[in-house]
Amino acid sequence: MSDKLKDIINKQNEQQESVVEQLDDVVQLVGFMIGDEEYAVPILSIQEIIKPFSWTRVPQVPGYVMGVFNLRGAVIPLIDLRAKFGLQTKKQGEDTRFIVMRHGDDVAGFVIDRLTMAIRIKKENIGPAPDTTNSDDTIIDGVGKQADKIITILKVNKLLERDF
Amino acid sequence: MDEFQEILQDFLVESFELVEKLDEDLVELESNPEDLELLNGIFRVAHTVKGASSFLNFDVLTHLTHHMEDVLNRARHGELTITPDVMDVILESVDLMKALLEKIRDTSSDDGIDVSACVARLDKITGGSGEVETPVAVAPVVEEETPATDTADEDEIDYDSMSPEEVEAEIERLLSERQEEDRKKREAKIAAGEAVPEMPKAEDEEESKEEPKEEAPKKAAPAPTPAPTVQKQTKKEEPKAAAPAKKAPAQVEQTIRVDVKRLDHLMNLIGELVLAKNRLIKINDDVEERYEGEEFLEELNQVVSIVSLVTTDLQIAVMKTRMLPIGKVFNKFPRMIRDLSRELNKKIELVISGEDTELDKSIVEEIGDPLVHIIRNSCDHGIESPEERVAKGKPETGTIALKAYNEGNQIVIQIDDDGKGLDPEMLKNKSLEKGIITEKEADSMSDKEAYTLIFRPGFSTAAQVTNVSGRGVGMDVVKTNIEKLNGMIDIDSEVGKGTSMKLKIPLTLAIIQALLVGVQEEYYAIPLASVLETVRISKDEIYTVEGKSVMRLRDEVLSLVHIGDIFEVERILDASEHAYVVVLGLGTSKLGLIVDTLVGQEEIVIKSLGDYLKGIEGIAGATIRGDGGVTLIVDVVALMDIAKNVKVSALSEDQNSAVSKEKTKPSDYVVMIVDDSKTDRLIMRKALEPMGITLVEAGDGQEALNILKAGDYNFDAMLIDIEMPRMDGYSLASEIKKYNRYKNLPLIAVTSRTSKSDRMRGVESGMVEYITKPYSADYLASVVQRNVNFKSEFL
Numbered sequence: 030m031s032d033k034l035k036d037i038i039n040k041q042n043e044q045q046e047s048v049v050e051q052l053d054d055v056v057q058l059v060g061f062m063i064g065d066e067e068y069a070v071p072i073l074s075i076q077e078i079i080k081p082f083s084w085t086r087v088p089q090v091p092g093y094v095m096g097v098f099n100l101r102g103a104v105i106p107l108i109d110l111r112a113k114f115g116l117q118t119k120k121q122g123e124d125t126r127f128i129v130m131r132h133g134d135d136v137a138g139f140v141i142d143r144l145t146m147a148i149r150i151k152k153e154n155i156g157p158a159p160d161t162t163n164s165d166d167t168i169i170d171g172v173g174k175q176a177d178k179i180i181t182i183l184k185v186n187k188l189l190e191r192d193f
Numbered sequence: 194m195d196e197f198q199e200i201l202q203d204f205l206v207e208s209f210e211l212v213e214k215l216d217e218d219l220v221e222l223e224s225n226p227e228d229l230e231l232l233n234g235i236f237r238v239a240h241t242v243k244g245a246s247s248f249l250n251f252d253v254l255t256h257l258t259h260h261m262e263d264v265l266n267r268a269r270h271g272e273l274t275i276t277p278d279v280m281d282v283i284l285e286s287v288d289l290m291k292a293l294l295e296k297i298r299d300t301s302s303d304d305g306i307d308v309s310a311c312v313a314r315l316d317k318i319t320g321g322s323g324e325v326e327t328p329v330a331v332a333p334v335v336e337e338e339t340p341a342t343d344t345a346d347e348d349e350i351d352y353d354s355m356s357p358e359e360v361e362a363e364i365e366r367l368l369s370e371r372q373e374e375d376r377k378k379r380e381a382k383i384a385a386g387e388a389v390p391e392m393p394k395a396e397d398e399e400e401s402k403e404e405p406k407e408e409a410p411k412k413a414a415p416a417p418t419p420a421p422t423v424q425k426q427t428k429k430e431e432p433k434a435a436a437p438a439k440k441a442p443a444q445v446e447q448t449i450r451v452d453v454k455r456l457d458h459l460m461n462l463i464g465e466l467v468l469a470k471n472r473l474i475k476i477n478d479d480v481e482e483r484y485e486g487e488e489f490l491e492e493l494n495q496v497v498s499i500v501s502l503v504t505t506d507l508q509i510a511v512m513k514t515r516m517l518p519i520g521k522v523f524n525k526f527p528r529m530i531r532d533l534s535r536e537l538n539k540k541i542e543l544v545i546s547g548e549d550t551e552l553d554k555s556i557v558e559e560i561g562d563p564l565v566h567i568i569r570n571s572c573d574h575g576i577e578s579p580e581e582r583v584a585k586g587k588p589e590t591g592t593i594a595l596k597a598y599n600e601g602n603q604i605v606i607q608i609d610d611d612g613k614g615l616d617p618e619m620l621k622n623k624s625l626e627k628g629i630i631t632e633k634e635a636d637s638m639s640d641k642e643a644y645t646l647i648f649r650p651g652f653s654t655a656a657q658v659t660n661v662s663g664r665g666v667g668m669d670v671v672k673t674n675i676e677k678l679n680g681m682i683d684i685d686s687e688v689g690k691g692t693s694m695k696l697k698i699p700l701t702l703a704i705i706q707a708l709l710v711g712v713q714e715e716y717y718a719i720p721l722a723s724v725l726e727t728v729r730i731s732k733d734e735i736y737t738v739e740g741k742s743v744m745r746l747r748d749e750v751l752s753l754v755h756i757g758d759i760f761e762v763e764r765i766l767d768a769s770e771h772a773y774v775v776v777l778g779l780g781t782s783k784l785g786l787i788v789d790t791l792v793g794q795e796e797i798v799i800k801s802l803g804d805y806l807k808g809i810e811g812i813a814g815a816t817i818r819g820d821g822g823v824t825l826i827v828d829v830v831a832l833m834d835i836a837k838n839v840k841v842s843a844l845s846e847d848q849n850s851a852v853s854k855e856k857t858k859p860s861d862y863v864v865m866i867v868d869d870s871k872t873d874r875l876i877m878r879k880a881l882e883p884m885g886i887t888l889v890e891a892g893d894g895q896e897a898l899n900i901l902k903a904g905d906y907n908f909d910a911m912l913i914d915i916e917m918p919r920m921d922g923y924s925l926a927s928e929i930k931k932y933n934r935y936k937n938l939p940l941i942a943v944t945s946r947t948s949k950s951d952r953m954r955g956v957e958s959g960m961v962e963y964i965t966k967p968y969s970a971d972y973l974a975s976v977v978q979r980n981v982n983f984k985s986e987f988l
Binding site for chain 2 (some may be wrong): 137
């Protein structure tokens with residue numbers, strides 16, 4: 030009996046270790062489309078993903094700040110990533126989502142064209158941001174290489190930083 | 194008997210008042226045992242009550258108060274020091290006195306409350322000092338002949354032979370011993386950390402008291418009512434049980450110190466509740482509309498109104514926990530005035546009133562500085578020197594009156610002085626000198642506007658810069674601070690008579706009353722505290738002066754600004770003939786804000802826009818409305834600043850953006866066909882195609898509206914069917930007419946509805962032509978040609 034228990038405990042320990050191992054070198058991301066590009070942010074920085082609903086315009090802000098919306102009693106800014114990335118604004122459609130991201134106390138909703146999927150990617154497969162971008166100012170954290178494509182990983186803290 | 198009742202009533206009212214005061218004084222006395230004044234006051238209370246109660250034959254009360262008086266008298270003559278122990282007994286006797294008074298109030302008799310224990314203790318105090326003067330109760334504390342174990346039963350016969358005084362004394366002796374024991378036990382228990390109610394003592398007393406009480410009723414009560422023991426007991430327990438709670442803790446536990454953070458948290462929660470309440474009310478309205486006359490509605494209505502009532506009460510209650518009397522701020526001024534008057538060699542008296550007026554803690558903290566500045570200013574610039582005052586025939590001593598009072602949702606703090614007053618001309622000249630205003634501005638300035646010059650940065654009226662003021666920053670700070678609190682300043686002055694300044698400040702900051710206004714398709718909330726009035730005007734009442742809109746409001750000229758110009762609202766909807774002007778008042782300046790609609794007054798909870806969007810000019814925050822949408826709150830201070838730079842004339846007819854270009858070919862004409870039947874659309878298309886014009890089709894009103902909104906075409910006319918799904922022709926027509934661009938777009942109804950009322954509705958909703966099906970192709974073509982001004986050369 031105790032042997033069995035030991036076995037089980039041992040197994041569990043092994044599993045936990047392997048999980049720890051996984052956590053160590055695997056990054057979990059959520060991928061989404063803006064225009065034709067696929068981007069991703071760490072899954073832990075996402076508070077929630079919701080379907081679009083009405084928002085209120087705020088005056089005297091850059092065009093990509095669409096306004097504010099009510100997320101269960103909290104007033105949260107809404108940012109159009111298409112506009113922020115210099116793309117033509119597009120009508121919100123079936124696939125449009127608001128991704129609510131959080132970094133520390135900063136929270137904002139971001140409008141994206143379409144969600145792709147949750148991605149597990151090994152750290153060794155993430156390359157640095159291209160040299161052409163200024164390392165401090167860029168909102169690009171790195172580039173994730175996958176079998177058939179590359180994904181731009183964004184810095185959530187930079188996204189949530191006010192830049193006007 | 195009536196006369197007696199009347200006297201009794203007066204006695205009770207007076208006594209309760211006295212006792213109320215007594216409590217406070219006693220507490221004070223303990224921390225200040227040497228205060229003779231206090232002691233005298235307390236003594237007088239006991240004395241007064243004693244006098245009156247003996248007159249009214251309340252012997253028990255008289256008995257008690259007499260002993261109290263005795264103890265206090267000794268203390269007041271310095272023969273007795275008030276130790277905490279003594280104070281305990283005194284407080285206990287005060288409690289008993291209260292109980293007796295209550296009893297008298299309820300039953301007109303002071304029978305049934307046992308005071309002997311307390312009296313005994315009081316006596317012990319006086320007895321301890323050596324002299325026992327009390328005629329009623331001699332307390333032979335020292336005497337220990339009778340063993341304490343003596344039971345009442347054994348002594349029964351003996352009591353009969355005793356004189357009433359002796360009986361009384363014996364009872365008291367026994368009791369005091371018993372009590373002493375109990376007290377020791379209790380103290381031991383308290384020391385052991387147990388909370389011990391004093392109830393058991395009352396019962397013990399009752400037991401030992403039971404028998405002798407019957408023996409000496411003539412003594413105890415003038416109108417003996419032998420009430421059953423059980424009843425007595427309960428009656429007795431009440432005051433006794435209350436006593437331990439009040440005795441010592443009376444000094445500490447009437448207030449609880451609470452972390453402000455907790456209150457803030459509570460306030461936030463209430464805020465959420467208010468939002469939910471607003472939402473509930475909104476839903477209730479919707480439901481009411483939909484299920485009119487249903488029975489459950491009434492029930493729902495009741496619940497909603499109870500919830501809303503309780504929420505409001507709760508909100509007020511929580512708000513009150515955050516309230517502090519403004520006296521906290523006022524308190525420092527007498528000293529300040531004293532110092533200032535010495536420094537400035539003036540004679541100034543400060544009269545403070547309304548210091549009990551309560552304000553939110555955060556506001557009390559903010560209000561101090563502005564008040565200091567204003568009062569300093571009054572002392573320095575307002576009040577003249579004594580010689581000057583005498584020369585002017587005023588009393589030598591100047592008066593500054595500081596007053597606080599409630600006015601609606603606001604607190605008004607008024608500072609009046611009887612000094613030299615403000616001279617508008619002098620103010621203007623000074624400002625001109627300093628380059629604060631231009632000559633032109635000075636000319637057009639009213640006296641009231643001139644007074645506000647003192648709030649301009651860089652303005653100082655003191656000819657000489659003194660230590661007190663004259664650095665030219667003070668009043669500027671006042672204005673900013675008051676505006677930060679959403680407050681207003683009102684100045685009134687008369688040369689030679691004095692100046693009066695009123696600060697109007699909202700009661701609280703987190704939840705405010707707001708006026709909701711609509712502009713185009715957006716809504717904004719304006720803090721009601723800054724709204725003076727609203728006026729409905731027609732466009733021709735607006736004049737343009739130097740590129741700015743103004744209007745005449747009674748005898749004032751009010752500058753106007755359109756809220757849409759400030760918040761960059763896209764003007765899609767046609768502005769109607771009439772507009773509403775919300776007159777905003779802030780400090781001393783006024784501004785008319787033109788809005789399209791007034792929605793109403795609502796209680797709103799201010800929420801911050803967060804770090805990302807903070808500091809947007811003109812927006813103070815946001816709130817969540819009953820429908821779950823977010824509404825921005827207007828920052829009136831910033832708005833007034835922005836308004837200065839807005840040159841756009843508010844209601845100027847902007848040129849119709851859809852200026853039809855010169856038509857060079859038939860296909861330049863665009864006509865929309867709106868019909869849900871494909872066949873009908875085809876028939877119309879066939880009828881119009883020969884003209885060569887461009888045709889756009891829509892399947893229903895909603896679709897048509899979307900096409901119009903998208904703005905891809907410049908339509909010259911629309912053919913509209915009346916009966917359509919989603920949005921019918923009438924609604925479509927009235928929707929279209931709301932848009933500036935399409936105000937003059939000819940709408941032609943094409944329908945099989947032929948009744949007169951249908952035609953009337955068509956006209957009402959803005960249709961220009963009414964074609965009934967069936968129609969001939971030629972007829973349709975000719976109607977369209979007429980309405981689009983089809984050029985004959987294309988025919």
